[in-house]
Amino acid sequence: MSDRHAWIDASAGVAGDMLLGALLDAGARLEAVQAAIDAVVPGSIRVSTTEVTRAGLRAGKAHVEAVTDSPPHRTWTSIRALLAGAALPAPVRERATAVFARLAGAEARVHGVEAGDVHFHEVGALDAIADVVGVCAALHDLGVTSVSCGPVALGSGHVRGAHGRLPVPVPAVAELSRGWRVVAGGPGELATPTGMALVRTLAEVCEDLPAMTLDAVGVGAGHRDRPDRANVVRVLLAAGNASGTEEAVQLEANVDDLDPRLWPGVLAGLLERGAGDAWLTPIVMKKGRPAHTLSVLCSPDHAERLRAYVFEHTSTLGVRESARRKTPLDRLFVTVRVRDTAIPVKVGHRNGVIVQAMPEFDDVAALARRLSLPERVVLQEAAAAASAAGYAAGARLRTP
Known part of the structure; x- marks a missing residue:
């Protein structure tokens, strides 16, 4: 199934492994996730899942195990190079790169260094690479093209990190939370930098549960089982952009x-x-x-x-x-032949019906210049070719 919308319930907090567990629980294939991680750091990480309970609720737990003796600390520059050289589907690479770029930017601002020089320590270890790449691969495997998320619980109190005792939310999470609705949600660290970077990069809007027809639900467990609340992230999936806006x-x-x-x-x-x-x-x-x-x-x-x-x-x-x-129309690009030249056509559609089909004008203009023809003539020919191929306003959308 493709073109799905995912809504993330982070009302009990969010971490990378919790979100990964929720997506695997919702139906993402473990072998697809493992293959993507192996493409980035071959033979270094093994991912498995088990069923657990959190405050009496069933949930999927993602286990990320490093199988190398001494996983190195890495900078954002080195992680970017790993992602660029990996044999990944383009959407997985683009999403994972964007997540790490946002995470590096937050850490750089917190520590007063250049983003490329950020040493990730615990957030850049192999488990975080697995979480980020795994989540992006799981979304791709599930056919998710749009994501939204509700308010995120960040926690309260203090934790001890690589730089000593830190307030909750820790500085990187606070930086990543700017512009997002957040709540304390309870004591302890409920949102990690990796989890918050995933939410802020992948989710296009902060919204309460939108109107949607559910086709899958995934529940991902955190490490601790708290008696006062279920320590889980939920992912609700529906066909298409749920809210349309x-x-x-x-x-x-x-x-x-x-x-x-x-x-x-x-x-x-x-x-x-x-x-x-x-x-x-x-x-x-x-x-x-x-x-x-x-x-x-x-x-x-x-x-x-x-x-x-x-x-x-x-x-x-x-x-x-x-x-x-x-409220954007769903869009795709098709190509048509105009005088033996491929011209891209942007097709806007809604509910399976084509609303607009417009040839890309820069390509039309380039062909017109090459043929020494008026642009309007080539534009008319491209529109006619699109219509003849079945891409005309009012027609039912077909897969190109």
Whole structure:
């Protein structure tokens, strides 16, 4: 089954092995997880599962066993190289790399060092590599394409780590929790840096359980069995994006003194850095001055970076920010042949019916230049080729 949505219940906390156990309990194949881990650190880790009880509830427990004598501490630079050289499916590599990048950034900020030089100690040992790669492989095996998560319980009190006695949430977890709804949830360390990095990277939105038709539930156990609450993470799976909507942020700035020749580069730079869309609106400001409103639509995770880019590359003195929710169409790309040239076509669909089918204009324009034809002619031919192939508005979607 593909195109599934996963909602994570972290109301009792979250750790990497708990999330891995929940995904395996929900139906991810252990052999797929093991193969992905072996691709990154061959012959170093063995993963197994058992059934346990936590506060009287059945749960799956993921066991991660190092089978090498002295697993080395690693930097983010060395882990990134391992992931880049591993024979992994692209979605697994991209997700795992993004998780470790976020974890390294948090540790770097906490310890005042460069991210590439972060020595992970306990969060960079083999078990954490197994947790991160294993979770990403399990999501891929389950066909999960979107993830959301509820508020996360972080815990309270103190723990002892590699750098001495630390308050809970430990500094890296606190850093990773910025912008997410959290609660204490009880005494002790309930959320680990690896678990929080997985949530913050994989989950697109913090939301209570959305309306969804469940097709699988997985329960993953933590190490301790507490009498006051079930020490588990739950994963609820449903076909498709459960809510159909995504959280977004809209940044805006009014600018009346920027050389207009710079605007195309500003817009392109914003899109390259993760903006979902960026545009200009002509306005008239006080004293009749002509100006533009720069608007940037992005995910909450990209807002800080894009806000900094706006300040650096425009002359604005302030950026407004507002929360948005958007409802995107499901999308896929197909290719059609136009005069013996492959042209990509973006297909937007909903509930199995095509809503939009639009040839990629840059490819159309390139072909038009090569053939010395008007762009409108090649665009019409590409649209006709897409329609002839069955990709037209109102048609039932078929697998390309």
